[in-house]
Amino acid sequence: MSAVLEIDNLHVAIGAANVLRGVSLRVEAGEVRGLVGESGAGKSMVGRTIFGLLPAKAAIRAGQVQFEGRDLLAMPDKERRGLLGRRIALIPQDPMTSLNPVRRIGAQMVALLQLHLGLSKRAALDRAADLLAEVAIRDPARVLQLYPHELSGGMRQRVLIAMAFACDPALVIADEPTTALDVTVQRQVLQLVERMRQRHDAAILFVTHDLGVVAKICRSMTVLHAGRVLEDGPTADVLVKPHHAYTRALLAATPRADRPADALKPVPPALIESLWAEARRLDQLTATRPA
Amino acid sequence: MRWSAILKRLALIPPTLLGVGAIVFVLLRVVPGDPIAMMIPPGASPADIARLRALYGLDQPLLAQFVTWLGQVASGDFGRSISLRQQVFELVGARLPATLELAALAVALALMMGVAVAVVGSLLRGSRLEWLLDTANGFFLAIPDFLWALILLLGFGVLLPLLPISGRLDPQLAVAFRTHFYLIESLLTLRFDVAADLLRHMLLPSLALALPFAALVARLLKAQLAEAEDQDYAQIARTRGFSRTTILQREVFPNALIPTVALSGVQVTLLLGGTVLVERIFSYEGIGNMAIDAVINRDFPLIQGLILTFAVLFIALNLAVDLLVAVLDPRLRHG
Numbered sequence: 179m180s181a182v183l184e185i186d187n188l189h190v191a192i193g194a195a196n197v198l199r200g201v202s203l204r205v206e207a208g209e210v211r212g213l214v215g216e217s218g219a220g221k222s223m224v225g226r227t228i229f230g231l232l233p234a235k236a237a238i239r240a241g242q243v244q245f246e247g248r249d250l251l252a253m254p255d256k257e258r259r260g261l262l263g264r265r266i267a268l269i270p271q272d273p274m275t276s277l278n279p280v281r282r283i284g285a286q287m288v289a290l291l292q293l294h295l296g297l298s299k300r301a302a303l304d305r306a307a308d309l310l311a312e313v314a315i316r317d318p319a320r321v322l323q324l325y326p327h328e329l330s331g332g333m334r335q336r337v338l339i340a341m342a343f344a345c346d347p348a349l350v351i352a353d354e355p356t357t358a359l360d361v362t363v364q365r366q367v368l369q370l371v372e373r374m375r376q377r378h379d380a381a382i383l384f385v386t387h388d389l390g391v392v393a394k395i396c397r398s399m400t401v402l403h404a405g406r407v408l409e410d411g412p413t414a415d416v417l418v419k420p421h422h423a424y425t426r427a428l429l430a431a432t433p434r435a436d437r438p439a440d441a442l443k444p445v446p447p448a449l450i451e452s453l454w455a456e457a458r459r460l461d462q463l464t465a466t467r468p469a
Numbered sequence: 470m471r472w473s474a475i476l477k478r479l480a481l482i483p484p485t486l487l488g489v490g491a492i493v494f495v496l497l498r499v500v501p502g503d504p505i506a507m508m509i510p511p512g513a514s515p516a517d518i519a520r521l522r523a524l525y526g527l528d529q530p531l532l533a534q535f536v537t538w539l540g541q542v543a544s545g546d547f548g549r550s551i552s553l554r555q556q557v558f559e560l561v562g563a564r565l566p567a568t569l570e571l572a573a574l575a576v577a578l579a580l581m582m583g584v585a586v587a588v589v590g591s592l593l594r595g596s597r598l599e600w601l602l603d604t605a606n607g608f609f610l611a612i613p614d615f616l617w618a619l620i621l622l623l624g625f626g627v628l629l630p631l632l633p634i635s636g637r638l639d640p641q642l643a644v645a646f647r648t649h650f651y652l653i654e655s656l657l658t659l660r661f662d663v664a665a666d667l668l669r670h671m672l673l674p675s676l677a678l679a680l681p682f683a684a685l686v687a688r689l690l691k692a693q694l695a696e697a698e699d700q701d702y703a704q705i706a707r708t709r710g711f712s713r714t715t716i717l718q719r720e721v722f723p724n725a726l727i728p729t730v731a732l733s734g735v736q737v738t739l740l741l742g743g744t745v746l747v748e749r750i751f752s753y754e755g756i757g758n759m760a761i762d763a764v765i766n767r768d769f770p771l772i773q774g775l776i777l778t779f780a781v782l783f784i785a786l787n788l789a790v791d792l793l794v795a796v797l798d799p800r801l802r803h804g
Contacts, residue, residue, distance in 0.1 A: 229708040234595070263709030270708075275701040280723045280799055289719065290709055325799040341709075 181244075182207050182349045182381045183228075188241030189464075190223055190405075192233060196461050197223050199405040200241070205349060210375065210382045212396035212413065214389060214428070216445075220405040221385045225351045227251075229262060246348060264294040267342040269352040269371065273334035273359070277326035283337055284322030287344065294345045309340040312377070313370055332363040339370060343378045350375070351383045356391065368395055389432045393417060401425050404457040423449060478791070482784055489780040490542070490773065494535050497769050503527075504551040504767040525551060538773070547777075548770035552763070557774035561756060565778060566649035567637055568744050568755030574652075574671050575678035575740060582679065583686025583733075590687070591694045591717070609684035614743040618677035618750040625673060633670050635752035642666055674751040682740050686733050693725035700724070727798045734790030738783045 183205040190198040198220050205211045215221045226232050228243060228250060243250040245266060250258060270276040278286060287306035291297050297305060303322065310318035313336040326334055335355065342350050352371060356364040372395055375382055384396055392399050392413060399416055401409040401424065408422045420426045427445040505521050522528045526537060541548060547557035586606060593599040612620075626634030633639070638651060644663055648654050652671070655663040697703060698721050706716045744757035752758070756775055763771040795801045 231704060231707060259710040259712065261710070262707075263711075268705065268708040270701065270705050272701060276705050278702040278706075278720050278724070280727070280797070281719070289711075293710060325803075327800050328803065 180207055180247075181205060182246055183383065184242075184244040185224065186242045186244070188224070188227065188243065189239035190220075190227060190232065190236055191239055192236045196239075196457075197236070197405050198227070198241075199457060199460055199464075201402070201405065201407055203400045203407065203410065205381045205383050207348070208375075208379060208381050209398060210372075210384060210396045212392035212399035213383055213385045213402060214387065214392055214399055215402035216387055218404075219402040221387075221402050222353065223405075224402075225268070225353050225383075225385060228266065228351065229268065230255075230258060260294075263290060264345040265347050266349045266351070267345070267347040269335075269339055269342045269350060269355040271354045271357055273331050273338055276338055277334055279326055281325075282322065283324055283326065283329070287322070287337075287341060290341055290344055305344070306340075309344055310337070312343075312374065313337070313340045315340075331359060332367070335359060335363075335367055336370065339367070339374060343374045343380065346378050347380050349383065350380050351385065353385045354387070356388075357386075371395070389417070389428060390434075401428070403453055406457060406460070408453075424453060475788075475792070478788055485784060486777060486780055487539075490539070490777060491535065493773055493776045494538065495531070497767075497772060498531055498534075502767045504769055507766050508551065538770075542777075547774040550763075550768050550771040552766035552768045553771070557770050560759070560771065561774050561778050563649050564754060564756045564759050567651070567753065568741075568748065568757055570650060570652045570667075571671055571675055571748070571753065571755055572678070572737075572741055572744060574668075575675040575682070576737060578675060579679040579683040579686055579740075582683035584690060586683070586687035587690035587694060588717070590691045591698070594695070606684050606687050609680050610688065612681065614678050614681055614740070615746040615750065617680050618674065618747045621673045621677050622750060632673055634673065637667065637670050637754050638663070639666050639670075670751075670753070674747050674753050677747050677750075678740050678743050682733075682736065685736060686729065689732050690725060690729045693729050694721055697721040697724040723797070727794060730790065730797060731794045734793065735787060737786055737790075741779065741782055741786070 181204045183203075185201055185203050188198050188201045189196065201220070201224060203211070203213070203224075213221050213224060223232070223236075226236075227238065228245075232238070238251060241251075245261065250261075277283070284303060284306060287309070288299060288302040291302040291305055292299070295302070295305075306322055307318040310321055315321050315333065315336055321329070321333075321337075326337075329337065339355075342352075350371075355371065356367050359367060368391065371382065374380075384392070386392060396413050398411065399409075399413045400407055401416070401422065403424055409416055409420060409425045416425060417429065420429060424445070427443070427449055430443045431445050433439065433442060504525070505518060505527065509518060509521065519528070526534055529537070538548065545558070547561075549555065550557055550560055553560060586602065590599055590602050590606075593602065622634050625631050638644075642663055644651075644655070644660065646654055652664060652667045655661070655667060694717075698717070703716055703720045706720045707713075711719075744755060745760055746757070747753075748755045748757035749761050756778060760772070760775045762768075763775060
């Protein structure tokens, strides 16, 4: 099996603060990998590094990001832009703010299809309508004429999913795509993402804090904390036999249908504190021994 | 904006104008000074003065004068100018186009300069040049239009006499105009020599009006561009491989334009108010210049007519800005 995405020992710092401390992870072709962690674990930073969207003061200190065997960080900006949106796509977190409010859905989809597939406007509109039909939007021709504010959050997320898969990408990064949605819509969106993945033969890196979501759709998973990978492996193995104390604590803190709610235990603060202390020790080590 | 909202706004115009008219009418008659005192020759007898006052209806009680004037205005009669002895409507009609052309040129210049500065400033974000541009912009914003008028007059009229400093058109260019929109008419009749001379006369006064307004537009638009560029949809456009220029043009600019138009649009009324002093400084024959003469001569009917004209302009402008914002923002169109 070949890897679409291979991140090796990635170090990212914002100013003096390290946010990624040697992250390594692989996403195989066609696989769904969960990237799990609490707020501040650095999981969004992984996506931001891939898309070149790191904040102004952030710097990549070390490491490699390989996409289909090519070094994403070393390639010229123009070459990378040729991959973004076409071979690597994003499903954003908040559908309410992710579409341009003053442009019609059709115009936004056509611009993407024209940029990467070189389609005529007519052909791009037809393809956009097909994509909307794929994500189960009724009357796609009408929706193409609408502005984002005329659609519900769930509908907008469908449009964004359609746009992510529009150019048959090899890798889709889903950045907590269900967090901003209604619980009833969440399930449909998950099923939709999985269906689109199969149809377009893409791999997905599913960034989330929700172990329930990971258990549902991810074949493998990576647990991130304080910018470090604590655990990595097939989802079934990690969930059944977690190696790291933090993963066990996360599982104990996750609500499950087969357990009473009062069996939930918060992640022990002492554990979190010891993990951060470990991360800081690691920072000192790398600071004294320049990479 | 929906039609009902537009109709509501239109319905508010007559009461607004009535209020403006009443305030001006009362204020003029409460402040000291009297048109008759300005026109009588020295040594006129009290009986002559009384006769003149009666002729213009100034001997009537205030309320009676107001009701008479209101009745006339309602039937389209704005009275006769006391100092110029012509119908106010004709006087204003002859001068208003000059002011409208000047203000339109000023707004056009200001938009070009302001948008250019804002876009360049956005591209320079974070550099030292950006700081320099912001500082210069603040300088232009801080100097009022009439001071710019004096500076430009000194600079390009006196020290470096490149441009005419008074009037609207070289008197030697004897042209029989059919309308009072000289610039538009000369362009439509292909008299480009005349148009060029008109523009040369308009350049300094319109620049004086445009510079502070351009600085305002630049500051507003630049801030809005920065904000729009931080929005999710602009960031996500980058994850789709669009170039920064494309994103600025398609995602950021149209969104930044909406609040900029809404905020700076109403400021055009300030620019119109600025024409009063700037036209005076450049002896430009518009309604602003006329208003100063009217006030000096205590020409009640003319002042009233001019103020109502300004009021109508301001109302029309505000409505136009609201409509323009609705055109730019689909969220407002659908209500």
